[in-house]
Amino acid sequence: MSIVSRQPPRFSPTRSPFSWLLEREVVRYLRIWRYSIVGQVLSPVMMLLVFGFALDHKVTEAGGVPYDRFILPGLVAQTLVICGYINGTTSLFDARRDRYINDVLASPLRWWEINLACVTAALIRGVITGGIVTVIGLEIVHGGVREPLMLIAGLPAVMLVWAQIGVLAGVHVRSMDQNMALQQLVIQPLTFLGGTFYSVSALPSVWNVASHINPVFYAVQAVRIAFLGHADTPAGLTLAVLWAFALALSAWSLAVFRSGRTLKD
Numbered sequence: 001m002s003i004v005s006r007q008p009p010r011f012s013p014t015r016s017p018f019s020w021l022l023e024r025e026v027v028r029y030l031r032i033w034r035y036s037i038v039g040q041v042l043s044p045v046m047m048l049l050v051f052g053f054a055l056d057h058k059v060t061e062a063g064g065v066p067y068d069r070f071i072l073p074g075l076v077a078q079t080l081v082i083c084g085y086i087n088g089t090t091s092l093f094d095a096r097r098d099r100y101i102n103d104v105l106a107s108p109l110r111w112w113e114i115n116l117a118c119v120t121a122a123l124i125r126g127v128i129t130g131g132i133v134t135v136i137g138l139e140i141v142h143g144g145v146r147e148p149l150m151l152i153a154g155l156p157a158v159m160l161v162w163a164q165i166g167v168l169a170g171v172h173v174r175s176m177d178q179n180m181a182l183q184q185l186v187i188q189p190l191t192f193l194g195g196t197f198y199s200v201s202a203l204p205s206v207w208n209v210a211s212h213i214n215p216v217f218y219a220v221q222a223v224r225i226a227f228l229g230h231a232d233t234p235a236g237l238t239l240a241v242l243w244a245f246a247l248a249l250s251a252w253s254l255a256v257f258r259s260g261r262t263l264k265d
Contacts, residue, residue: 018113021104025091025121040083040129044075045136051197052141065228072137073224074196079133080126080155080223081162081194081216085187087122088166089179092263096171101263115167115257122163123156130155146229150239154222157242161215164249171262190216200232218242 029036052068095101104114138144145151173179194216200208211217212233221238224231231238256262 017107017109018117021109021114021117022120025117026124028091029087029121029125036125037129037132040079040086041132041136044079044133045140048072048075048137048140066141068141069143069228070224071197072141072143073227074194074220076130076133076137076227077158077216077219077223078191078194078196080130080158081191081219082187083126083129084122084159084162085166085169085183087125088118088163088168089170089173089183091118091121092167092170093173093176093179096263105260105263111257111260112254115254118167119160119163119253122166123159126159126163143227145226147226147235150222150226150235153239154226154242157239157246158219158222160246161219161242161249164246164253167253168249168256171256190214193217195220195232215245218245 048068048071051071055067092101095104109117169179169182173182193211194214195211200211200217203211218233218238218241221231221233222242225235225238
């Protein structure tokens, strides 16, 4: 009697590894939504209420609009910046600290899929959090969106820039103390010096030039143009700078993930 050898059935996953990793990254912050979502919404809304109502009648010139409407776009941009940065640093730092990243690197996932999952999860968090701040803020200030096309063209670049900055920071920091120091000594000052509460045209020339080097400044300008129809920089220049930042940072981040050496340190 001849024995017919049977080949084991070929494994065929019902879902792509990328979708599993993306789901994990999104579920990670949705499980702690009180901190990751509500906490990130509460801060800009409180700033809008405190600064908007306290200074609305004292600031006589804020781009030709009431002061609360002027600062709302900056607070929305600030929310996107902080969410993108925190999501990337937390995700990558925790994965490296717990050695979970080694399992991900050994999986069938391609190096660019790992980066894409981390960045996409940050973008989803930014859309959720920034969207809630926008809806609540527009209701408070009785405002609207003047240039919706600017939101479509500019917000993806804003979120991509800071998601990649967060990913790069999460790859290179060596301790939670370093992570917190970077956030408090670099990211937070950049957000407050990005033109959220003032127009840089009113600054002395030295600080005006310094503001144009700050990547947060262009995030604020993009959202302000979308909400108010004008800002300190033209729409074309704002979009060009944002997308240049986005492409350059993405290329750097992808190069790090392709090598994989820093991820395992």
